Amino acid sequence: MQTNELRGVLKGQKIAYFSMEIGLNSQIPTYAGGLGTLAGDAIRSSADLKLPLVAVTLISKHNYFKQKLDANGRQTEQSNEWDPEKLLTLLPNEVNVPIEGRDVKVRAWLYVYQSIIGGAVPVLFLDTDFAVNAMADREISFYLYGGDERYRLKQEAVLGFGGVRILDALGFHVRKYHMNEGHSSFLSVELMHKCSLDVEKVKELCIFTTHTPVESGHDRFSYELVRDVLGTSDLFLLKKYGGDERLNMTRLALNLSNFINGVAKRHQEISSKMFTGYEIHAITNGVHSYTWTGEQYRKLFDRYLPGWTVEPELLAKVDLIPDGEIWQAHQQQKQALIDFTNHVSNAKLDPEAFTLGFARRATEYKRATLLFSNLDRLRTIHRGTKLQAIFAGKAHPRDEGGKRLIEQIYNYAQYLKDDIDIVYLENYDMDIAAKLIGGVDVWLNTPLRPMEASGTSGMKAAHNGVMNFSVLDGWWIEGWIENRTGWAIGPHPTESLDDPECFTKELEDLYNKLEYIIIPTFYDRRDEWIQLMKNSIGRVAYYFNSHRMMRRYVTEAYI
Structure with missing residues (x-):
């Protein structure tokens, strides 16, 4: 034939x-x-x-x-x-x-x-x-x-x-x-x-x-x-x-x-x-730039950066796009994510609230529960502002440790329900991934070093002006510029710390940067936040693409 x-x-x-x-x-x-x-x-x-x-x-x-x-x-x-x-x-x-x-x-x-x-x-x-x-x-x-x-x-x-x-x-x-x-x-x-x-x-x-x-x-x-x-x-x-x-x-x-x-x-x-x-x-x-860029950002890039689909390097010129249009595109994609999440999970997420995203294969080295290591500290961070988080990911059928992680996140969500909204989306696939990386404010990644060979979800998030907040492992070591393209969790790979010292440093960064740098910038310094969004596109997405x-x-x- x-x-x-x-x-x-x-x-x-x-x-x-x-x-x-x-x-x-x-x-x-x-x-x-x-x-x-x-x-x-x-x-x-x-x-x-x-x-x-x-x-x-x-x-x-x-x-x-x-x-x-x-x-x-x-x-x-x-x-x-x-x-x-x-x-x-x-x-x-x-x-x-x-x-x-x-x-x-x-x-x-x-x-x-x-x-x-x-x-x-x-x-x-x-x-x-x-x-x-x-x-x-x-x-x-x-x-x-x-x-x-x-x-x-x-x-x-x-x-x-x-x-x-x-x-x-x-x-x-x-x-x-x-x-x-x-x-x-x-x-x-x-x-x-x-x-x-x-x-x-x-x-x-x-x-x-x-x-x-x-x-x-x-x-x-x-x-x-x-x-x-x-x-x-x-x-x-x-x-x-x-x-x-x-x-x-x-x-x-x-x-x-x-x-x-x-x-x-x-x-x-x-x-x-x-x-x-x-x-x-x-x-x-x-990652494939056109596939993982949300609809609203595609329209912006088509208007201001024609040819970006063939030459993603043109995303380095993102400063040509007015700040207001960058923010509006993000808010439209965020609203679509919040509407979807509320519909499928009966949640009441707020589109104006600072939103963390975490979605990966549910396995122990990804450490999806690291955010919940100190619940009192998490509550303290939330009291000053408003924090919410969306999780997703499948565990391999024979990975009992990964399955336990999902159950633990459910338990934490229930325990924190009167303070912080935590949602775990079911049956993670490419469609849900596109909604998540296109609509959250910050992409969280907490692997146990050095087990992340590369990782690509954060690259996808960057195409949508989303900042990465990640352990320095895999690709993020190359994409990370502190306070410019996102933030590091824990020590640099060149630092020689034993496991307990490393874990302490990771928790310090996780909570301190959320409380004193990331969330205040999001709520109180909108111009700075939009510049960070542009940096994520112009300094990360322009390079970390499959072309x-x-x-x-x-x-x-x-x-």
């Missing part, structure tokens, strides 16, 4: 961009969090810049999950199936991936992402849900990050081996293969077979981006499981390049890639210490 659309996207050499999850929109729910939304932004910018990219991912027909929260904040997960036939085109080409001694049939659904300025990127969603496959094999493409280690290994085999094979079957001429995290590392083994085991040829073809700054976050599989699932034909290669004792998917990618990068300068430093002997570069993440990110991949890795 060679349609005109498919023939068009097959032309020329391509960069094949592999990612376990890709977040293009809420109607195609094949993402769980930051990795997927980053991949979506990479695709969007590639289309805008007319880069020759093709993306490969899994279909995840049963979505990540739909989050339900009861009155006490207890999370339950509901299946949230979606119908690819309504949005994608099933391609006829079929390849085999041997799994547990069976040939599993893999096909691809095509979605062509169209840029508003004319470019297009094909996205291939790999699927095993066909009658010819056994039921256990049909389910491989059902659940993103679902099941046990065996299930994950099967998925990674379909993504890596199956992805390369489907690209070949479709006639793509691939110049480079970009692995967005280690889930797709099996593609390098497939390339070893294609290149007659010439490791230098394979390394020249492969690019690897690591996103995880802690050892425990990297996928590892026992060789007993690998033998059981994949057989013995590739064991020699896997042990040689992926580790003798256990198959480490990150090591496999590191050993078979010429270009390796972390996703922030600090992350590159940490990764170089974790993985000695490898040259690891730093390409700091970015800059993808241009760097082109010049440093793809060419």
